[in-house]
Amino acid sequence: MSTPDLTPRRTVAGVIAVWVLAAIAGVAIGLFVPEQWRAQWIAVALGGCVxxxxxxxxxxxxxxxxxxxxxxxxxxxLVVLGVITLGFGLAALVSG
Structure with missing residues (x-):
């Protein structure tokens, strides 16, 4: 039998850490990956985040x-990577 935690650890930090990882991965992909390969790498980044x-x-x-x-x-x-992808897509439309 297990005993309940008297002061359980906060789990919000783990959720936010994954969001931060997604933001870092999205920005890195947008900066270092050619435009024609960004969608594939965003999918890989989402899989890594999961x-x-x-x-x-x-x-x-x-x-x-x-x-x-x-x-x-x-x-x-998914939302973080989507917003970053939308930003890079709009930037490509404006500059291109």
């Missing part, structure tokens, strides 16, 4: 609300 989110949430060791934290991490990474 794997990192899974690892971070497993590292916390809490089963309560695991699915919600995973969904929040993954959906947030």
């Amino acid at each position: 794997i990192v989110a899974f690892a971070v949430q497993l590292w916390y060791g809490r089963s309560q609300a695991f699915i919600q934290r995973m969904a929040l991490s993954s959906l947030g990474a």
Whole structure:
């Protein structure tokens, strides 16, 4: 039998860390990858963020609300990468 945590660890930091990773990956892809390959690399970055989110949430060791934290991490990474991709797409339209 396991005992409940008296002061459970905060899980918001793990979710936000995945979002920050997505932002860093999105900006790096936008700056260093040619335009014709950006969409493929954004998909790879999203897959990497999902794997990192899974690892971070497993590292916390809490089963309560695991699915919600995973969904929040993954959906947030998708939104962050989408906004960054939209920005680079609009920049390509304006400059091009």
